[in-house]
Amino acid sequence: MPELPDVEVYRHYVNSTSLHQTIEKVEIFSADILENISRREFRKHVEMRKFESTDRHGKYLFVRLSEDGCVVFHFGMTGLLEYFKDSHSKPKYSRVLFTFDNSYHLAFVMPRKLGKLALIEDPSLFVKDRGLGADPLDRNFTLEEFKHALTGTKSTVKSALMNQKCIAGIGNIYSDEILFQARLNPRTKAGQLSEQSIKELYHAMKKVLKKSIENQADPNQMPRNYLIAHRKKGGACPACGEDLIVEKISGRTSYHCPECQR
DNA sequence: ACATTGACCTGAGAGC
DNA sequence: TGCTCTCAGGTCAATG
Numbered sequence: 625m626p627e628l629p630d631v632e633v634y635r636h637y638v639n640s641t642s643l644h645q646t647i648e649k650v651e652i653f654s655a656d657i658l659e660n661i662s663r664r665e666f667r668k669h670v671e672m673r674k675f676e677s678t679d680r681h682g683k684y685l686f687v688r689l690s691e692d693g694c695v696v697f698h699f700g701m702t703g704l705l706e707y708f709k710d711s712h713s714k715p716k717y718s719r720v721l722f723t724f725d726n727s728y729h730l731a732f733v734m735p736r737k738l739g740k741l742a743l744i745e746d747p748s749l750f751v752k753d754r755g756l757g758a759d760p761l762d763r764n765f766t767l768e769e770f771k772h773a774l775t776g777t778k779s780t781v782k783s784a785l786m787n788q789k790c791i792a793g794i795g796n797i798y799s800d801e802i803l804f805q806a807r808l809n810p811r812t813k814a815g816q817l818s819e820q821s822i823k824e825l826y827h828a829m830k831k832v833l834k835k836s837i838e839n840q841a842d843p844n845q846m847p848r849n850y851l852i853a854h855r856k857k858g859g860a861c862p863a864c865g866e867d868l869i870v871e872k873i874s875g876r877t878s879y880h881c882p883e884c885q886r
Numbered sequence: 887a888c889a890t891t892g893a894c895c896t897g898a899g900a901g902c
Numbered sequence: 903t904g905c906t907c908t909c910a911g912g913t914c915a916a917t918g
Contacts, residue, residue, distance in 0.1 A: 627911060656895095683912080701912045702896085717897090736896050738912050779889060787889095788913085797911045875891060877909085 626699030626739075628761070628793030629836035631685050634697070634705050635678045638687060638730075641707040643675050645724040654719040657734070659696075659742040669693055669743055670722075679747055681759050682792025686747040693743055696750065700738030706731045756792040760829050770826045774814045781817065781825070782810035783874040794829070796876045797852065798836070802829045804851040809885045810878050855879045 626634075650670050652663045661669075670689065679686040685697040697703070706715050707730050714721065720732040720741060732741065744750050757773055758765045773790050774781075784790050785799040794802065803810050806828035808821060817825065832850075839845035843852045849862050859868045861881035868879045 630911080699912080700895090701910065703912090735898095736894095736910085736912090738895060740913095777888090783889080795911050874889085876911090 626683055626701070626703055627795040627798050627841075628680075628682060628759075629798070629833055629841040631680055631683050631699065631793070632761075632837050633841045634699070635680050635685055637705055637707070638675065638678050638685070641728070642687075642722070642724070642730045643677070645726055645728075646674055647671055647722050648725050649721075649723040651721040651723075652719070653721070654737055657719050657737055657739060657741050659740040661743050666741075666743055670695065681747065681751050682756055682788060683795070684747075684750070684756075684792075686744075686750075693745060694747060696740070696742040696744055696747075697732065698740040698742075700734060700736060700740070702736045703732065703734040703739040706733055751792075755789050757788060757790045759792050760794070761833055767823060767826050770829075771819075771822050774817065774822060777814045779814055780810060780873060781808060781812045781814040782876075782878060784814035785829075786874065786876070791829075793833075796878070797855070798832060800855060800879050801851050802832045803880065803885060805832055807884050807886075810873050810880050851879065851881075 647670055650667045652658065652666065655663050658666055674690040676688045676690050679688070683698060687695045687697070689695065707728060709728050715731050715733045717733050717735040718731040719734050719737065722730040758769060774784055777784050777790065779787070782799050782803060785794045785802060786796065800810070802825070806825045808825060836846065846852050851862065854860060854862050854868060857870070859879065860866065861868055861884055864881065864883045866881055866883045869882050870877060870879055872878065
């Protein structure tokens with residue numbers, strides 16, 4: 625699930641469960657998800673510290689540690705967080721388990737090991753080093769900046785939205801939703817969008833992401849006139865009833881309405 | 887140089 | 903039931 629809205633929901637989850645408690649133990653069941661550090665070093669830096677605050681850029685969640693350092697969570701396609709008490713009910717596919725001094729645990733659960741955990745010093749440096757684009761919900765992310773990010777790109781608008789170096793945080797599901805709300809065909813060339821289309825896309829992007837976060841990134845809670853609930857085989861457009869078109873764009877299964885998104 | 891494809895990892899669900 | 907096949911909301915290296 626983890627696109628920007630999901631990660632933002634996880635961030636709130638960490639805020640409301642896991643801050644300001646001493647981390648007594650870190651167990652790493654799958655070392656290959658540690659990106660830049662050994663199990664041993666990771667434990668050494670994290671154990672007996674506290675999670676102090678959280679931040680997010682695109683699909684990356686940063687959890688700052690007391691003293692220094694910052695744990696970076698990236699959720700891949702299947703990652704999630706679970707806070708729970710009973711140590712015997714450790715969720716299936718827990719890859720990392722943090723145990724707090726109140727005897728609660730935070731599990732980093734991830735069936736497919738496509739996500740990562742890293743330890744870094746400075747989130748803004750991390751973002752810069754990775755060449756990540758702006759976070760679309762950043763207050764400073766203006767229409768001008770969006771325009772700038774799209775200019776010169778020869779790819780489809782679908783692909784540009786999903787390009788983390790262009791804009792950080794949008795994946796396959798939400799790119800479809802944003803394009804549906806903006807009534808744009810996913811194959812439109814990003815560099816050829818009119819001023820007006822860019823503006824509409826910009827506002828649709830913010831609207832969709834905010835609405836999703838409001839609804840805990842739960843597709844079932846999204847308004848009926850959104851694409852997301854209809855985004856499945858045999859689905860029909862919630863606006864006009866036309867059968868949705870399913871096709872691969874940039875290697876990802878994409879849904880759009882042939883009537884509403886010309 | 888840029889955009890697109892395949893590999894990565896592993897389980898769920900469909901089809902036989 | 904059980905096996906096989908395809909697909910999945912991510913990224914990155916390799917390819918065109």
